[in-house]
Every structure is written in C-alpha cells, then in structure tokens.
C-alpha cells in the first residue's frame with residue numbers, strides 16, 4: 001500500500017539519541033512508527049495524521065504494539081496541542097514524512113490524474129475546501145498564482161486561462177477533465193516530456209487544498225519548544241518548495257539545532273529501483289541543543 005521512504009536512515013537518526021518518547025507527525029500507514037517501535041523496545045510513539053482512512057489502517061498495522069502508541073486525528077500544525085492532550089511537555093524526537101501516501105495517491109479521492117475520479121484531494125474529509133472548489137471558484141489570477149508558486153509551473157497563466165474558459169461552459173468535475181484542460185494549454189513540443197504536463201498543476205492544487213506549506217511552517221516553528229535537549233527533528237520532503245522551507249528553518253534556528261545532515265540524505269539507487277516514488281525524497285535532521 002505504501003512503502004516507507006528512507007526508513008532505516010530516518011529511524012536511525014531519530015533514535016540515535018537513545019530517547020524513549022517520539023512524535024510521528026505523519027503516521028500514514030504506520031511504516032515509520034512500526035520501525036521505531038521495533039528498533040527501540042522501550043519507545044512510545046504518539047502518531048498524528050489528518051486522514052481517517054490512514055489512521056484506521058495504521059491501527060491495524062500496529063496491532064502487535066498495542067499499549068506502546070497513541071494516535072490522534074489532527075493537522076500536525078497543532079502538534080503542541082496533541083502533546084498537551086497526551087499530557088506530555090517534550091519528546092525525544094519528531095518525525096515529519098511529508099506529502100501524500102500511496103494509499104491516497106491510488107485512491108479515488110482525486111489526488112492523481114492517473115485515476116479518473118471526482119476532484120477532491122482533501123487529506124481530511126471533514127474539511128470544506130476541495131480541489132473542485134479551487135478549480136471552479138478561484139479567480140483566474142489566484143489560480144495562476146497557485147500554479148506558479150506551488151507547482152513552479154511556467155505555463156501557469158495559460159493553464160489558469162484555459163481552466164476559466166472551460167468552466168464558463170460547464171463545471172470541471174473530474175481529474176481527467178482537469179488533466180485534459182492542462183494538456184490543451186501545453187504547446188505540442190512540450191507535451192511529451194519526461195513528466196506528464198498535469199503533474200505540476202495537480203501538485204499545486206493539492207498543496208492549496210491542504211494548506212501544506214502553511215502547516216509545515218507552523219509545525220516547524222513549534223518544534224524547538226517541544227524537544228528535550230538532544231531531541232531530534234527529522235524531516236523527509238518530496239519537492240523543492242518543502243525542502244527550501246526545512247533548509248531555511250534549520251538555517252534560521254542554527255542556535256537551537258545542531259545539524260546532523262550537512263547535505264540532505266537521499267535514497268540509494270537500490271531504494272529508488274524498488275520504490276520509484278522515493279526518488280525525489282530529501283531528508284534533513286537536526287538535534288536540539
């Protein structure tokens with residue numbers, strides 16, 4: 001369902017300080033949490049995810065570790081409140097394995113243009129903003145900005161214009177419709193590149209729907225107060241926008257963290273060949289001074 005990325009590298013860094021109490025901000029299907037619990041028999045993990053479906057599967061996958069973890073459905077931007085609810089001040093390690101899981105990508109929840117489904121893209125199904133609303137209700141200028149900033153899409157204005165033209169006739173309802181609109185805005189010579197033309201647009205809209213960069217910035221800012229001295233912050237990112245935020249965070253807080261990864265750690269050739277989805281991963285880690 002989902003193969004955990006940089007599993008050994010991330011858990012080794014996280015557990016390297018010999019702590020006991022860990023916060024997994026992106027529980028997903030529980031792959032990293034399971035490895036933490038396996039590697040350190042004394043560890044207790046608090047897991048957060050905002051996707052109910054992921055949580056249900058993680059509970060199933062972690063059954064054998066009953067009593068050694070607790071799970072919260074929340075946006076990790078509220079990691080401090082989760083810890084408070086658990087009656088904990090500080091932890092020995094915090095993990096963020098960002099982005100979407102395979103469970104989400106392969107679902108019919110609109111995350112991927114490869115699966116024809118209604119435009120949704122919400123990680124948290126209780127949230128009001130959906131991809132449908134972004135695509136059908138946002139003004140053209142705002143759409144262009146999102147595609148430019150969150151997708152780094154050079155054809156942002158052209159695509160935004162094509163979206164607005166199309167929706168004058170009928171609402172854009174499915175992933176396939178959106179992917180076809182993006183394709184129609186691409187010049188012929190750029191249509192057959194290594195990545196599908198809709199990739200960047202889908203990334204951008206997903207980031208907007210889930211306010212991914214805002215949550216990441218908020219969560220990172222809270223981590224220094226939530227880590228014991230020696231506690232470790234490990235972040236795995238999947239695109240340059242996320243990685244830039246993480247890199248800048250460590251740079252701006254160099255008095256609070258000792259950097260454990262001078263250069264980001266990336267997956268080995270072997271990992272990439274076994275799990276191509278890992279190819280863009282970058283891991284950065286720091287230790288609370």
Ligand SMILES: C[S@@+](CC[C@H](N)C(=O)[O-])C[C@H]1O[C@@H](n2cnc3c(N)ncnc32)[C@H](O)[C@@H]1O
Pocket residue numbers: 002003004005025026027028029030031032033048049050051054074075076077097098099100101123212215216
């Ligand atoms: C890459 S997956 C994590 C996979 C997990 N490490 C594993 O091995 O199974 C990312 C997960 O983080 C969740 N997520 C992303 N942003 C979130 C946020 N702001 N708050 C809570 N969960 C979030 C997603 O729902 C998804 O399940």
